[in-house]
Amino acid sequence: MSLKSFFNRFLSSRTAASHDSTDSSSTSDHSNTANSANSSSPVMGEMGMEKLKAVIDEVTSSFPLFEKAGFHVEEVQVEIGMTPKLMPRFKQVKEVSVSEQEALLQQAGEKKLVKFMLISLFKSSKMKNLINDPKLDFHGIEIDLTAVPSVRSIFRSAKNCDNVVRLDSHDHH
Numbered sequence: 001m002s003l004k005s006f007f008n009r010f011l012s013s014r015t016a017a018s019h020d021s022t023d024s025s026s027t028s029d030h031s032n033t034a035n036s037a038n039s040s041s042p043v044m045g046e047m048g049m050e051k052l053k054a055v056i057d058e059v060t061s062s063f064p065l066f067e068k069a070g071f072h073v074e075e076v077q078v079e080i081g082m083t084p085k086l087m088p089r090f091k092q093v094k095e096v097s098v099s100e101q102e103a104l105l106q107q108a109g110e111k112k113l114v115k116f117m118l119i120s121l122f123k124s125s126k127m128k129n130l131i132n133d134p135k136l137d138f139h140g141i142e143i144d145l146t147a148v149p150s151v152r153s154i155f156r157s158a159k160n161c162d163n164v165v166r167l168d169s170h171d172h173h
Contacts, residue, residue, distance in 0.1 A: 074091050
């Protein structure tokens with residue numbers, strides 16, 4: 001299953017769950033109207049806000065699990081628009097063994113989004129050796145939670161690298 005279809009199914013299941021918890025006799029006509037209005041509206045409506053709030057709640061309630069997995073939450077950005085987006089940024093503060101990773105995935109239980117995020121963090125943390133440059137350090141991992149989720153590894157200029165010379169960059173006389 002692609003990440004896009006996973007995320008779309010996740011959002012659909014959240015919407016269905018929120019509708020099941022409301023009184024269908026008083027809201028069914030209103031929600032049908034809201035759905036049709038939101039599908040063509042360029043501005044995010046109530047349904048989009050409900051989905052985004054559900055995703056935010058699930059992610060933020062899982063912060064302790066991410067900490068156990070060795071990842072500190074540095075920041076969370078929320079983007080509102082045609083396609084809402086939640087962008088948590090993590091910094092790896094410790095490495096955990098494969099058996100600990102498996103146990104943490106078990107602790108996530110039925111939270112598919114949290115499992116996706118944990119797996120993404122574990123895989124992305126292995127990318128710190130992707131760029132072998134003495135002037136760049138692996139800084140963190142950012143996950144874009146949207147209809148088409150993506151994960152990015154962030155590399156930043158290393159501190160105190162002014163005197164670092166790249167081996168292939170100096171002039172040969």
